[in-house]
Amino acid sequence: MSEFVNFHFDVDGDNFVSAGQASVKVKKNLREMGLDPDIIRRVSIAMYEGEINMVIHAGGGVADVNVYKDYIEIILDDHGPGIPNVELAMQEGYSTASDHVRSLGFGAGMGLSNMKRYTDDMQIDSTVGVGTKITMRVNME
């Protein structure tokens, strides 16, 4: 057996309606694995925010959730426009979402900060014009 179990998702950037589905699937799998409800909740919120971000800003991407023995790693990888100023983007309420996205109730500028809040570690690796890779980690025990 490999060192971790991987759940892989292609996040479709053209389909706003289906955004958030990967988070639901992850949750279902983690529940079956008998993980702590609080861990599952944190992973699924971080995953949900990341998924929505990829759809809103990056035209989709790929998401991987890797379950290790004592931690869960969430990797979100896109080929979107990149984040010019990560520090600014991390601020609560800072948003570059379009009016259209805001009219749907998204784009409140809480995505990245929520992802940080609900995970134990978060690394943002972003290059303007190339894409963004976010790696989050939620520790168990």
Add this chain to the structure above:
Amino acid sequence: MAKRKTCYRHSVELFVDKCTGCTTCLKHCPTEAIRVHDGKSEINPDRCIDCGECIRVCPHGARKALCNKWENHQEFKWKIALPAPALFGQFNDLEDADYVIQALLDIGFDDVFEVAQAAEYVSAYTRIYMKREGIKKPVLSSACPAVMRLISTRFPSLEENLLPLLPPMEIAAIMAKKKAKEEHPELDEDDIGIYFISPCPAKVSYINMGFGDYKSHVDVVISMSDVYFMILGVMRRDVQPQAASKAGMVGIGWASSGGEASAILNDKYLAADGIEHVVDILEKIEDGNIPDLEFIELNACTGGCVGGMMTIENPFIAKTRLQTVRRYMPVSRNFLAGDESNIPQEYFFGSTPSYDGLTFLSQDRLQAMQMMEAIQTLHEELPGIDCGACGSPTCRAFAEDIVKGLGPTIEDCVVRQAEKNIKTNKE
């Protein structure tokens, strides 16, 4: 794999002769509790939440809710009927709830205590509870037992949000018993029988099995459809009833979706009904993806309790009929004194059923990881059309059943076998 013992008894029964193994119920079960085994439908009691969807969708009438029969339960000296509010929505042009109450007395009940009465107290107590400091919001209604079981088996992180009050049916049972003892001191405790007239199998299970550590105060549970036919014969609209309803619009309103929530008198509420919408809302609450709300009412049945499997009328028609019944009712007839802020301790439930009611892959994390990986690998080999012919609801569930060692093998996938045969024939 270790087999866990199940002691939870559900109230959904299968008539084996009528079951054709058609997979309809398999595809509609919201918790994937059903498998078709040897051509017959089987329910996994650990997963079943008693929502009654399988009864609703079975084209052969092979599933039925198990209830007590009135004629078999005459053992109590003093029989008290507890009609659920939905009962009043079953009759055409009913302008006065008193006719139904009188009819219940006429068929042999000694007294009637409307659940709607207790519901009005629950509404009042909920308003008090909502003002408490430090409670988890949004508060989730605890009146629908199917939703309660769904939360405790699939959404344990939301248990803290549950309104910790007993449902109206139980508070009605406690109050009715107390009232009977006061009014008839000659009666022994065992002489008094509480008969709940239920709209759904979920309430039947709740009564028979309790919830967590809580044991129901109801003694006998009769199906609403049975009672409907019993009282239809004796209900006289041309004779003024002697009995008088003690409930108001608030209490009767609990019969349909939104009734409980609107009685909180706070506009930051949401009321969802129909099991699929309920699951969706619970997912959204768990993801923190709902508007800022104070209270959420969830009903497993479409339309609320009027949509229960043991009612007669279509839920939307029943709701409309309730508007007629409610027309001349006061807003509420059961409320607390203005300064009352205390909720009696006996109206709280203590614990919820434990989380491991859900079928985990394994308690051991490494083993769970191993099994999850095996499920994913196997799933990729399957046709992915979720036809149900193997007896599991989806290809994913089938892979899970194989890995868990629940009986099926990959050879049970007829589509995969057929594809193989076609390939061999071509060669």
